[in-house]
Amino acid sequence: MTAITTSGVSLARRGPILSPGIARLIVIFLLLAVWQVSAALWGDPLFLCTPVQALQALPHILSDPKIDNAIMVTIYELVTAFAVSVAAGLAIGLAVGLSGFTKQSILPVILMLYATPQAIILPLFVLIFGIGPAAKIAFGISHGVFPVIVTTVAGVQNLRPQLMRAAHSMGASRWQMFTTVIFPHMIPSFFTGMRLGMTAVLIGVLLAELYVSTAGIGFYSRLFAESFSPPDLFALITVLAVIAVTLNELCRTAERRFSRWNVD
């Protein structure tokens, strides 16, 4: 009963013994230790491996040229899908967002498309684009383009008309208006859109990879799961998780860096 009181009143009164960062590392370490012990004691080696075994499988996986190639294919798909999503999303977002009329009329259609579950049309992408990287890139774009459009529209939405009118009356060309007024204004939301787009592209590409593929990471993760070699599978998943977190963090750093001017 007394514990409930601490939920609000005596917050932050107690001086923490450890800094939260170190405590977090200890928690992660404890979880890994629990996993290690329980997998070693009770785990069926066909289905579950210990973290140490997964770590030991890592160099063996990374030294296999076929798997290296698969990782490169997946990275290539991710980067291409992301680049196209951002370029297309920015163009569409500006076209839709800069006029009140198109925003009111087209944006609901885009939001509706955004809300559709794309996973359901994955077989269609494979029918159209085949089982190679093209289908993964297209599917990744279908996930990534919508967050970029929506945040771009939101970014130009609260652009103050006075700024546009002032630039216009001072004789700025359309291109100058874009580079000096519109673009700086929308940078924070643009980078938010890039981060959301990155998350979505990751989901899209990985989903397509896992659904059907002949060479990418999805192929090997299936292979390892079906041939009951969990250490390889865990190691591959770790590699993918590292790629995902790195790409996410890049976008997050860019977001923080470029939206700094707007803190006031």
Next chain:
Amino acid sequence: MTKSKLAQRLVQLGVVIFILFSWWYFTLPGGINRLLLPPPAPVFRDFWVLLTTSSIWPDLLVTVREWVSAVVIASVFGCSIGYLVSRSAYSVRVFDPLFAGIYSIPAILLFPLYLLFFGLGEGSKIALGTTIAFFPVVLNTIAGLANVDKAYIRAAHSMGANDLQLFWSVMVPAAFPVVLTGLRLGCIIAFLVILGGETISSLAGLGHRIVSLAENMESSQMFANIIFAVLMAFIINGTVSFVEARGRRSLQ
């Protein structure tokens, strides 16, 4: 105002008509291969058959069961763990970044593992849906409970509320809107990811149905099923948002 509203509706209608028209035009004989994109007429006929017969019920039931189980498990665990974490500011600072960090790893990566653990059936989809729905719920529960205005708590205390009263009549109502947002997000992404899991590998369910139709080149039936699943997603989105709005209002 009403005139421009009307014009907007007309443009939206125009977009829809344009899409339907180009769908019809490009699938005329000699156009796009019918296996890739069937003409609208057979698709709508198959959709009507889908609605009027009961052939989709078993698959629909599987998907709904997976979704409901995943959402319930994720909500129970998310809310209770979120509550436990939010009880001290220190544990919030330890666990909040931890959950947010794990949340940024695409959960779909775990699907091959879950297939290994829980098999091809409903278990692996429930596990995947639970994993992905858990994080928005727990993060929003922590955010909601940890950011309750201290003035409310002090006021309740000075008016002599006991701990249980404080919890039910101050903490819960104050945190409720934020928690609701987490539950809404969890519901929606669980549905999406369960469909994705069914598409990748499964024994039954809407995603499974669409994949097997695609593999049998039953294009018009596949499109009919896609339309059905998309409508279902809209209904789920709409219902969940409606419930969220109602829940929010009922507290004010």
